[in-house]
Amino acid sequence: MSVAEGLKGARAELEQLPALQKIRKAVQLSVIISQELFGSLLQIPYGFRAFRTYHSLPKAALPGASKEDAVTLIRDLRYASGERCVIDLYLPPGKDLSKTFDDDTGTPAALFCHGGVWSTGSKWHYAPMAKRMAQEGVLVGVMQYSLYPQAMVPRMVDEVGAALTWMMDNAQRYGASSDRVSLLGHSAGAHLCAMALLQRAPIAAGSKEGRAGGGEDARMPQQFIGMAGVYDVSQHYLYEEARGVAKLSTMERAMGGSAGFAALSPSQLLAEAAWRHRQHAERRQLEGLRGERLSQRIGLDHDLDGPLPPVTAPGESPAAPVLSQKDMAALPPVFLLSGMKDTVVPWYESAEFALRLRDAGVPVKKLTYKAADHGTFVTGWRAKNGPARPEDGLPDPCEDTLEIIKRGHSSVAFPRSLSVGTLDSAGKGSASLLEEFGAGADSPEQIKACTDPPEEPSAGAPA
Template structure:
């Protein structure tokens, strides 16, 4: 039902979109670009959607692209491979390839390659966090992680969720207690600035995930902003990016404010 609802949202204005640009071989190796009209050296966000690492389509998240473009931010939304086609860490490798493509091509759509942020909701926030915190994934694409990611935005993300209880997730992550799957274990002083948001009524990905990661990052000496939206559940943080639903929470304004306050690393 959620996907059906999101698919009915048809945003207009704010962006000159380009759809289904290939960044790697395969059906799920394409991305969509939402560039503000006449963009020049604009900040860029690579957004990863959620879906328990098992489902999702970029076409359902056009509202995210338009919302960010209206705030002067170029949004890049890739598809990526999901279970059962792949398991951990292949969706991280796909995310790194999408980031690499964005970095190499940012100028062609009005973006600034020195101000690229990673962002995600739910499972997508996990992917974004792993790219931001564990340097091996971008290094695998020939990038210096300490210089490539300007910041990380996580909405209702799972960052500290062991041991796994779901049989599906045990299959996705090839075991129920693998510390290398957890973003919190890669929190260091060199982490890019982070913006972590959750709803206090989230019973899908518990708010302690964001709370624990924020505390670990602060303890390491990294920069982190943390927001808890009262009365909002797991999907409220992403639904609030839909134009008519902005009243749910000031997610778009908060994210845009975080991005626009950050320069190149």
């Protein structure tokens, strides 16, 4: 998080407390801030490695000779007018920009959106990840976007959409296939990517004026990969309150206050849409036995023949159901990654979003890792140096991310999902939408493909 903004939030919280509570809270915040600073110190070795990797990469000539054995880098390609609206492009070895590429190159591309509590983050931080992906034959774009307090979340969402448009417009120019662009986001970046796709869905579905009419882009990426993302802002705020960091975090301020939580929560937007389109009028509040709340959110306490009911915090207004059935069907396949050791954004937030996508008829695969913490998904990457060596291996989340980008969703068996497109009189759905993606059958081959082998513990985030 931004230290300056965190201290500003802490000061504002203390000013509202009486003297005795102020002392207790000050001690608590001091402990939390010390822990955050200690965690930052532990990341210094990775920071040095990322900085060294970023500044050691040769520049790609435009146009010019190819680098047969090296990843090359084009820095600060502008995708929008904002000061921070630039992309670094990592080219796989051997890409000769003096050539004209056709549509049949087959090279996959990935656009990555960083996290940082909507208030911090720089593209050079992710150079080890981007370089390794490029070494594996992927054209990689690492974007920046405007940050709080200079910008609020709706503007950030617009900028992610603009960056995705730029990537799809320019993938072929840099030797990749425009129809093989994956959108990746980590933490707050995953939230922004999910919101950008929901914003684009009505255009892709034809419910809203698209690009031909001078409006926004209607194209969708091949797939979305969300890593340790925040998808229900209201529920994550409650989690931050329990940790004692809600006011240190810039999330509430970047969203424009709690009144904006529901409308900026992808999980809530999908929940409302799926629930109402399935003709279920009854709503469920987070109430009853204390252990029910989390069980409801991860789908362990609802009727399996209907959608997971929207769960809103007491006194909170539900999100406006802005998405139609057709809109939800336009969303791309989704992969959601989370780690059991993540205490910043717990794994079950991705699990809940996976269920919301399932109920909306969106092909979704939830991947969970025992040994991954919040940073593993982005700091666990190492570039290859020369011939393959045992130490070039990656943590499981990184290996899976590479495989998804390179193989695409067509080779993956998705779990069955209730389809928003086929409803009976009781509002119950079928699995028709996912059958289009080859996941409707339950053959032995598909069961085998859906069954993960026993996971070996990874080493976590390397220094």
